[in-house]
Amino acid sequence: MSTLRFFAIKETLNRKPVEIIEGKRRSELFGENVFNKETMRQSLTKDAFESVNNAIEKGTKIDRGIANQIAQSMKDWALSKGVTHYTHWFQPLTGTTAEKHDAFFETIDGGGAIEKLGGSQLVQQEPDASSFPNGGIRNTFEARGYTAWDPTSPAFIFGKTLCVPTVFVSYTGEALDNKTPLLRALNAIDNASVAVCKYFDKNVKKVNASLGWEQEYFLIDSALVSSRPDIQLTGRTLLGHSSAKGQQLDDHYFGTIPSRAMSYMRDLEIECMLLGIPVKTRHNEVAPNQFELAPIYEEANLAVDHNALLMDVMNKVAERHNFKVLFHEKPFKGVNGSGKHNNWSLSTNTGVNLLSPGKTPMSNLQFLTFFINTIKAVHDNEELVRATIASASNDHRLGANEAPPAIISVFIGEQLTNVLKELENVTNGKLSPKEKTDLKLNVVGKIPEILLDNTDRNRTSPFAFTGNKFEFRAVGSLANCANPMTLINSIVAKQLIEFKEEVDVLIKKKELKKDEAIFNVLREYIKKSSNILFEGNGYGEAWEKEAEKRGLSNNKTTPKALKAKVSEKTIAMYGDLGVMNRVEVQSRYDIEMEEYILRIQIEARVLGDLARNHIVPTAIKYQNTLINNVQGLKEIYEADFNRVAHAQLELIEDISKRVDIINTTVTKMINKRKEANQLSDLETKATMYCEEVIPMLEEIRYHCDKLELLVDDELWPLPKYRELLFTT
Ligand code: ADP
Ligand code: MG
Structure with missing residues (x-):
């Protein structure tokens, strides 16, 4: 019996809903962990508040002195809520979000320590982000990117971290994120x-x-x-x-x-x-x-x-x-x-x-x-x-x-x-x-x-x-x-x-x-x-x-x-x-083409592994059971065994045929990937993945899915669609 699949199903069936206790009303909770306009109005001086407000409404710049004040208030507010770290929160071109946490904690002369967040840390940070995709922009100009506060999106606390929404740009001002072009379009x-x-x-x-x-x-x-x-x-x-x-x-x-x-x-x-x-x-x-x-x-x-x-x-x-x-x-x-x-x-x-x-x-x-x-x-x-x-x-x-x-x-x-x-x-x-x-x-x-x-x-x-x-x-x-x-x-x-x-x-x-x-x-x-x-x-x-x-x-x-x-x-x-600009547009295209290639490449690898190491061995195991059965029938029925072993023999053949197709297609797919990976032009490479690798993924899947219908359910290693979709 395939242990992991049945263990997982058992686990799932034994789950109970997590109890959720709602103390406060939702309206009271709303925005509690956000350094929003209301919080700012209460904690900033009039000048500072107006400066942020103008930045939000009119896109004006916030000067350093005021930034210091805002950082101070933001930090005090966050500390009062048990926060220990802050991060510049941004949306690199991977399509997800990224953050780099720093503690407020800083040592001072004489061996003591304080909690600190200065205006310069609020407004500009240099994350060690050299491995975010940048489509070649950053390499051309500067090794690093900078994050800078976007006051139109308020800071918030998530877990024990103060998150400051930021844009992510190169040293020369090119956008390395999704937010910068958005702000310009708006x-x-x-x-x-x-x-x-x-x-x-x-x-x-x-x-x-x-x-x-x-x-x-x-x-x-x-x-x-x-x-x-x-x-x-x-x-x-x-x-x-x-x-x-x-x-x-x-x-x-x-x-x-x-x-x-x-x-x-x-x-x-x-x-x-x-x-x-x-x-x-x-x-x-x-x-x-x-x-x-x-x-x-x-x-x-x-x-x-x-x-x-x-x-x-x-x-x-x-x-x-x-x-x-x-x-x-x-x-x-x-x-x-x-x-x-x-x-x-x-x-x-x-x-x-x-x-x-x-x-x-x-x-x-x-x-x-x-x-x-x-x-x-x-x-x-x-x-x-x-x-x-x-x-x-x-x-x-x-x-x-x-x-x-x-x-x-x-x-x-x-x-x-x-x-x-x-x-x-x-x-x-x-x-x-x-x-x-x-x-x-x-x-x-x-x-x-x-x-x-x-x-x-x-x-x-x-x-x-x-x-x-x-x-x-x-x-x-x-x-x-x-x-x-x-x-x-x-x-x-x-x-x-x-x-x-x-x-x-x-x-x-x-x-x-x-x-x-x-x-x-x-x-x-x-x-x-x-x-x-x-x-x-x-x-x-x-x-x-x-x-x-x-x-x-x-x-x-x-x-x-x-x-x-x-x-x-x-x-x-x-x-x-x-x-x-042209460079920003081109770099996004390159990143997206590359991402496309990588995604198909990963899918092809995973499916190759699943087909060869999970599906084919399972099918062969079941086929062996059938073979034993046929041999037994032959002993009992002798010359007449064909009459009683008819279905089993057909299954044995069908399994062999599909195992063969899966195996050869996986080999072909690996070779095709190798061929594609030699190509340097992104478009040709992506097209090869799209037009030649994907059809093989489909071919392999088709035969694996047919085997799923043939092979003894007890042996099947992967949770089936009905289990994934109907067990909660
Ligand atoms: P559905 O498409 O599921 O039938 P609705 O059309 O009722 O749903 O609304 C879908 C979404 O449209 C909601 O999330 C709502 O916030 C958003 N929405 C409603 N009015 C506006 C608007 N003026 N501008 C942008 N989004 C809106
Ligand atoms: Mg809709």
Whole structure:
């Protein structure tokens, strides 16, 4: 009997939910471990507080003297909560988070010691980070990177450590992290949106992008994971036959949350409250053991940090509950994958959501302006949109016929489709008074504040308008939201800048009134971007054909998709906006290509090992039992033995055949990897992994999964799908 598998199952069956005691109300816990505005207001001098506030609101610099004061208060606050260390917390290009802990503790002359955190330590740190991926940037200029405080994201305490959110840049200022380009993109969208808002309201001074993410994940018992090297090392099952019962009955979706998972979620939510992450909803997802967590939306930079922090916290809390969290986009074949919807909108300092229809025709025209410009931005950059969410793991979702497809399209609902149709017919040039009134009363004025048909959303769309926000659904569950947010805010900023230029030209040169000019430009945008709008079933084959006719890209794999990230168009767009320069763009492409290669390489190694050292020996052991059985039958039945040993003989043959295929394919796969590893060009190498190694992974898996159906269950070494998915 395979001891580890059965031991793990037994462990899992004996588990009890961890008891969670909720003393204080959640609202009282909220933000308790955050050095937020309220805490700062109480602990800083007026000058210092204003300086931080200006840095947050206007992006002004904080001078050294004030930084010292802030560091002092931050340290005192942290010490009062039993904290011993501090760290600069940042998001390197690995997509995870990183930290380097230092003690506050410092010795002083005379043998004593004090707790210290100076302004310079707060504002700048030099982590020994030479092994973070940097795509060659750091080597070219300077051996080291620097972290610097981002005051727009407040410091927080996690465990016994004060964490200071920081950017991570090279000595020469190039971004080595995900946050720096995001902050620049948020600045770009702010400026571009404010300029356009001025057509409608002179009081608009600042526009913030907001993000509400929805995090999907699987919870699997840690003992079961320990007996699955593939889950442990790659985050997904590289083999495993589908369970007789999967998600066909849809009985998990919004069903009762299993008690162990419920206790995990409550524990997690309490941690989130302390950290000021405003989580609000939790529910089961479509697949067994799949769940979702979503917060109230926040300013985009903060929301990005909160999502990255949440993923860390989820892992840590899971340990207490004997769970492992799977963030992989497709941990189980044939079972729903996990995504991370990014709900995005723009809001002004005057309290208006620019993607929400308003009460008056003028506010609706403002809404339409932002709405149509976003559609145009996605249309003009659809390939880059796809590229931004490409990864080895997300490839299993995109283009795999069951999640958002690799084709980017925008869903807007019937009501708005009709509005755009009307606007397409607006007269070229000056509008007659009658047409203007008509537009205001019957088209723009008729957009209701709440768009009803959008509640019945098209779940198959990768980019959907959902009433007062766009929902970018194709983002993978493992992704750092900084990337999709940098993208959307950049392409829309670029689009708004162009829009303003075009409208201004019509006003000045053609002497059109402001609203006439806006209608004229929007009309052209609707015509130009109609190809990206799609209301039908995005998962259907018919759409693939239709999209091809429309000239939309359908890049199903990461090596193909990523190319759009380094096109001259992309480099110009990010460069013009000041979001990333050529070197920064190129280095990110290199890092992502390398990461793709490494991930497939690891999967290939793990599967090679599993197939040869776990599956093949098990199959042979079972085959030997069959052989003994056949020999016994031959003794008893002699010449007639064929009649009674018929099934066994077939099984013996089948096992031999599959063992042979597995063995030869593993050898071929190893050789192919060796060949690929000789290549120095990243694109050719990634393509070889993608087009030649991955099909071998699939071939090996296919035969291992067939053996799983043949071999005695008692001998099978790895927990099966039904055990992984239905034991909690
Ligand atoms: P679902 O997609 O599961 O049906 P909802 O559409 O109700 O869920 O909301 C999903 C998320 O959208 C929530 O996390 C919420 O915080 C976020 N959200 C709501 N309004 C906005 C907004 N104006 N900007 C950004 N995110 C928003
Ligand atoms: Mg959603």
